[in-house]
Amino acid sequence: MNGMNGLRRYQWLMGILLVALFLTGCETGHDFVKKTEFKDADKIVVIFAGPVDNAWATDVSNFSVYEEPDPDIRLNIKEAALGPDKTTLTLNFEAPLNQGEAHILSTTNIVSEGQDLGAATLTVKKLYFGILMTIFLGAALIQNFVFTKYLGLCVFFGTSQKRSTAIGMGIVFTTVMVFAGMMAWALYQFVLKPYQLTYLNIVVFIGLVSLSVQGVDTILRKVNPALFKAFGVYLVLVIANCIAIAVPLMLADNEYNAWESLMLALGAGLGFMLALFLMACVRERLELAKIPPSFRGLPIAFVTAGLFALAFLGFSGLSIY
Amino acid sequence: MSTTTKSNTQLLVDGILKENPIFKLALSMCPAVGISTSVMNGILLGTAVLFVQVFSGCTISLVRNYIHPKIRIPTYTLTIATWVTVIDLVLAAYVPGAYKAMGMFVRLIVAFAIITMRLEMFASREPLTKSFWDGLGMGLGFMVGMVTLGVVRELLGSGELLGYDVLGFKPLLFFVLPSAGFFVVGLMMGFFNWIEVAYNRRKEG
Structure with missing residues (x-):
């Protein structure tokens, strides 16, 4: 995987993010x-x-x-x-x-x-970190967008046939999601809400998602052509994914702040990637299995997804608080 | 300019049967899995999709000669988003209870692949009347698919139809649980495939 090596360079950024998270939300009220x-x-x-x-x-x-x-x-x-x-x-x-x-x-x-x-x-x-982790785990596992919210299914079934495709789609989707989520937060908090334009949410957010896809496309093409060659094809599919529009709507509905929005977007992206990868692993095996002719292809994939959905119900007991 | 030779009724029937968005084209699966637990949900979301499909189809068809080909996809998206906002506000105002049950799905119509696809394939090339009938066919096809799923799940799951007790017992309580959506859709797709295969075999032999 060429792409993974490229990502390793940005580890220091993750470090700074984590430190910043710990620093937020410590306060003293009284010396005693x-x-x-x-x-x-x-x-x-x-x-x-x-x-x-x-x-x-x-x-x-x-x-x-x-x-x-x-x-x-x-x-x-x-x-x-x-x-x-x-x-x-x-x-x-x-x-x-x-x-x-x-x-x-x-x-x-x-x-x-x-x-x-x-x-x-x-x-x-x-502790603020705990709240953020709750949002992150909630978006990735407990309320997994694919298996418990039933969103993004068209792209999910379309790109979960091979593991390499699943990983590529997952990485591209997470990147675009973080990008679009942060922009949606800024736009909602500083423009839409102060000027009472919240009824324009849908129009603005869908435009924003298309814009982020275009932005990531342009930047990736210039900065890392090799990465673009590997992952460029998945970019178009992001727009057709309902999760991409659901995340901005959710962070506006819940009035999340910047960190919380980031966690929601990251959780949604990684949760989608996890779902894709799990499904791809099973579908690669299904290729070799003996399936009744009328169930080949999509129908058996749906039944498999149903089993995963039942398994993900088990996460409902997981929470930090 | 018109490239289709189909009559208006043909367009309508094709949308419902031959090109059914849920069972044939396998597009817009999210609501089919997520909120097909009752017939009422199917009717309401079907109405919303029908509305958006017909109106955005007509809008695009009217201005099809003025759209620059390079920006056609953003134009479609914004047109759909506008009509979704309209139906979203209307539903929230007049049927708040049912609107709440459908959660986010009304607003997510904006990302339904089926609507954008029809605008690209059909409304951007055809005159107003044809686009109207095509939109009507696709919208009704979606509604029929949702209602079929709703009937199966509500009848088998809770023994009711539209909230009225029909069977008096609950044959398969599992069907009405949210996580059973995948199973029901998968089983029904397999069932329809089986019927098609059996039908073709009989026709041949």
Whole structure:
């Protein structure tokens, strides 16, 4: 595979991306607070740097919690419990928390061994990396576009006859998807939404996908003619793939930010590649199998895809949070 | 300019039977697998596709002499996208419940290969009336395919038709589950192939 060697050169880019991901979403609220996190469905755990006063910590009225977008709605705390080491405080809520949103926890002056350490305003949110991984795994495996969302089937059945074709299509599709996804995000957030043109979503996104295909085509032709010769034929097929238009629509519907959009596009592309590769492996074997004449070709491919779809149901239990 | 010798009714019938988009051309399979769980879904999405197919066919046919050949594909895409936006907003406004059940598929009509293919093969060469009948035939063919799948899945899966209890029991609950779409389409394609082979053999012998 010539193409794989070419990709290896860009590994440093992946490294920078990963570091950037880890750096996003770390914050400190108060010097005395080491860590805040969600626990179970209805608990927030606060870990202090030293022991705090039992009477202060177990008084529910010392704390107030709201979701970041609506500061007016205070969430009811049922019970506050301090661990035996006096540093772990568990806030028990009456209703399950919406853990996708960041929660703001404000306390009255923290009392620790008779000292007053001042009030604190803390942000409780899931580690951002975890949210991104959830979106990525969701798009690639749990909600695989081919096997659980039933999208992109025309191209899927057309290009899954040989493994080499499957890999080529997968790589080209992932590249175009990331390209188009990021442009769609920028266009949606900075043009369509501010000017209230969201009803033009379909027209704009389909144009954008064609444009990215054309762009990748032109760039690849100049930068790496060998790669273009190997993969150029698949570029046209990307436009005919409904996943290519479904991803921009999904990231607009869910109001994803830049990183989340990138993860969705990447997950969609890699998930499609995985589906293609698995299917190609089976179809290469099917060529040699004895199949009833009326089932040869597409019908048996559909039945095989059905078995894969059942297998992919098993991923529904997989999630980081 | 007209290159087809088929009559209007011939175009209509061909779209439904001989060139059926789902079972014969095997195009636009995504909705056929994804949301053919009920007859109602089939009728609604079929209507939407029919609308888009007929109107974009007529639009392209009207302006076919003014489109530069180099930009014809983008022109088709934008025309389809415009009509999809129209039907998308209309369905969202008047049948919100059913629209929600169909999820993203109404908006994804824009990527259906069948519509672009018909514009390229037919509407860009033929006059308005012929294009209208061809669009009608293809749209109806799609709807018939979707409804056939819907009938099979709903009747065998939940023993109902259009929400009314017909059989009183559920012969094959598996059919109505979302992941069974692949099996049903595969089995039905095989079944139609089998009928065709048997029919041809009888004709010969």
